[in-house]
Amino acid sequence: MEPPVRLASTGTIIHGVSVGELLGVSTLADARLLAGESGLGRVVQRLNVMEVPDILAWVKPHELLLTTGYPLRNTPQSLGRLVTDLDDRGLAALAIKLGRYVDELPPEMVEQADRLGFPLILLPNDVGFDDILNQVLTDILNRQAAVLVRAEEAHRALVQVVLAGGGLDEVTAEVAALLDVSVAAVDGRGRVLASAGPHEAALREIVGREGSSAPSGAPASGPRVSASVPVIAGGHHHGRIVAYSPAGSICDSDVGILERAATVAALAVTRQEAVHAVESKYRADFLRDVLTGRAGSIERVAARGRAFGWDLERPVTVLVAELDPDGDERTAQDRLVTSWTAAMRRHDPRGAVAGFSHEVVAVVDASVDAARVARDAASAFADSPPVTFSTGTSRPSRGPDTLPEAYSQALKAARVGRQLHGPGAVAHFDQLGVYRLLSLVNDTDELHAFVRETLGPLASDDDAENADLRRTLQVLLETNLNVAETARRLHFHYNTLRYRIGKLERLLGNFTDDPHLRLNLTLALHVLRMRGI
Template sequence: MSASSTLARGLSVADALELSSLAGTRVVAGQSGMGRAIQRLNVMEVPDILPWVKPDELLLTTGYPLRDHPSGMAALVGDLADRGLAALAIKLGRYMDELPGEVLRAADEAGLPILLLPEGVAFDDVLNQLLTDILNRQTATLVRSEEVHRVLVNVVLAGGGLAAITNELPALLRGGVMVTTPDGRVLARSGLDEATVGDPRYFELTSGRFQVERFKHGIRALDDVGPRVAQVPILAGSLDHGRIVLITHERHIDPSDVHLLERAAATAALVITRDLAVAAVESKYQGDFLRDLLAGRVGDPEHAVRHCATLGWDVDRPMVVVVAEMDTEPASPMPAVGDLRPAHERFANAWTMVVRERDPRAAVAGYSQEVVVVMGAAGYADGPGRLVRTMVSQVSGDGGGGRRAFATGISRVVAGPDQIPAAYEQARQAARVGRQMYGVGAVADFDDLGVYRLISLVPEGAELKAFMAETLGDLAVSGDAETDDLRATLEVLLDNNLNVAETARLLHFHYNTLRYRIGKLERMLGPFTTDPHLRLNLMVALRVVRMRGL
């Protein structure tokens, strides 16, 4: 629906019945259509009215054209509903004494309100008051639209950002307003109380993402019963930059609200395009310097600290390096609808937003397939791993973000910029090994890799497979239920340092059953319960089995 038709929406049938000129009017059929909009008025005093009927009209009649053929009125009601008539108001008593039952049934089926006017109502009073009310509403909407336009232009001219837009709109729209990314991550908001932000009907509680997929766009939001949420896409050419969202509690959203959101979305597109152009230049320079820092090419550590400070980064403190590597995907000849920005760009933007919320002085840069974060590590009793996992959850959107899968690696804590290159390699190795161990969405800490770090350094997968086959024998082959069960028994037994009682408890076996299995395993593998070297080989081979892709 166009902006002009949105503005000309008029008033609903239910609202019209509140006017004094329609006092005493009864709705005798078509109750389900009381939300139909009245934009025009017409009077029916000729039998061939259909060619003159327009959508969203209130048709007034005394029944004079149908006085001799009241039975034909049922078919007429269906035709009028098909033409988009808002309602039919009839005044009985002079030409028709009552409406046939089939007429009322036809109106109920079509959802076309039939209004029974009181005897003393004059058509000219109805016409004058309804037209005046419609024009007044349109004028008020235009004035409100002009005020929003003026405010938004001032925001742009003053160089304001998305926060300036959302700060101005709640008073004009009488509701909470926010700007989000295409998948619902909040970029700026105003007028939303904590109860709304914590409402699972609107937001994911763990990530704080607004659930854009649950609500309709634009004028279609008015199709919902009692609409309280409307969102409009922020588009610049073929690029989808996000959504501007209105949430109300004290009133329903009407078509004029959607029109004003469309204006605000156009302004937000200008602001975002401007900010992206500036950020692209800054990101290129920052990304190049961070790459030099990760490669150890920045020279003196004190110079690195000073230069990073000019970029807004603090590297003179305990730090941790985080690497998030996107999983590869098959090339697609056509981008998906709403997915027109490069994936790595959206990925980097998501990480930047999430990291900046927690550490404004962190360094963040996105490259072709990875994002690198150098952030503070002080103040976490159990290390920064839990914080990083929380950020990963937010970036991935808990299943609602629609982003590419990625693996994340976390380095050891380092004390200065000269140690950052080694930390970067640790984080990359943790991401790579974590993906092999845990698959999609893996998050791995370098200090927790243990022997997996050494296994990952073996360049040839064939060598690892040969070692696994020689050490485990028949247990190296997966797919057979009995073999897999025996291998699981062996792994739990070795992990519990050959404690038979504890292993039997964990596996829910009888003690004697486990003793029998141990004997069978020793016949297959050798005396591992008494040979520590064989036991070590078996434990390493089982770790190889755990690593994916081998």
């Protein structure tokens, strides 16, 4: 069996033989581990012999260092420090012959080796270094040759997956067959996109429990994924390829194959994204033509809608979601489309949804609660940075021929709703009332002039009392000049309210006797409520 996975600090996979495996070869059959048992998983790639006191200048990482102790015969006190220095340089282990030049290892050296997990091996006196070198190096070369052969087989198999246009299902199935383990492709949120292998159900359960917390490339103990490598394409992290074995570990060459599979998965993801982008553009272009009345006959609209999985022949409601002005459209628009697509999939799988340049439009069954769909999409969108969108809802549309009118209603409801209630508003066209008419006035300067002419000094907030007087006027108009009811709502004394009415009439005119003036005042107050004009 090959050694457990061990990665260098750069994430490079280290191929070789573990110290624990070396203790099982014939030349080391009588060797004895003196200390550092926790480091038996260290990987040996090369061997070296210590014949000079300043050996530190010549050692390399992942070496098994052999010594008779001759260079240290006159300075046994340096043995304690030697373990720390060798461990700092990444050596795998130190094997020593005792009795000839060094009688025993000092206790501090053994303690330090146990603390660092650095194996100290006592070599048999009757075994020559050349025998150890030959056998261990042969094992390492054979192991690396086998790894290369296996990697080449995996490479050919994965290339065939790419050439055949395979996706994540084919990638996971191929890798599971190659490694005889369970393999899953997981997205950035921890959702399993594809899986295969003998313990597929167990792997799905483990991934669902762990989410995206598994360490990349490293084995884990207990009921966890055995190995995990990231899937990166175009500089973006798209998820990971994970493998599970009931034994709890995956060998280093297997992780190498997983990394090749992650590269193939990245190609599949980018290809899928490109196809999805083209399909999304066609869907969006067609829906835009439908909503602007340029898609052709009713029969053609219905037929093409069915090709996209949409049912446009039933009574529907149109929803328009627009990013609020403070949001960054470059990063938020795609997330807005994703949120609405997911919400529509849950509430109305036959509904149409597409992203335009500045908005997302959904066509949903008229029996579905449109406000609930909007809240669902907003909830998913809220997982991202704090950007909001406003939603408008149309009246029910009986079929494709009335969809352009419904789209216009929803668009107007979204924009007027934001003006009235601020960012994140959800407004229905039928609830706009007089604001629907005011929104038709494109000349905002004319609206401002109307407010100034009608409300006079109350049109501005130069005086702190102006807002209070406008509130009093608004409630008076809402109660049809019912002084008692107005006083009750505003918590004023009756005489206080009579005084305020007198002051309002001196500023605005005799509105209590002039119904036309009351209408103008009502409209002016409505205009003030419309934000963004």
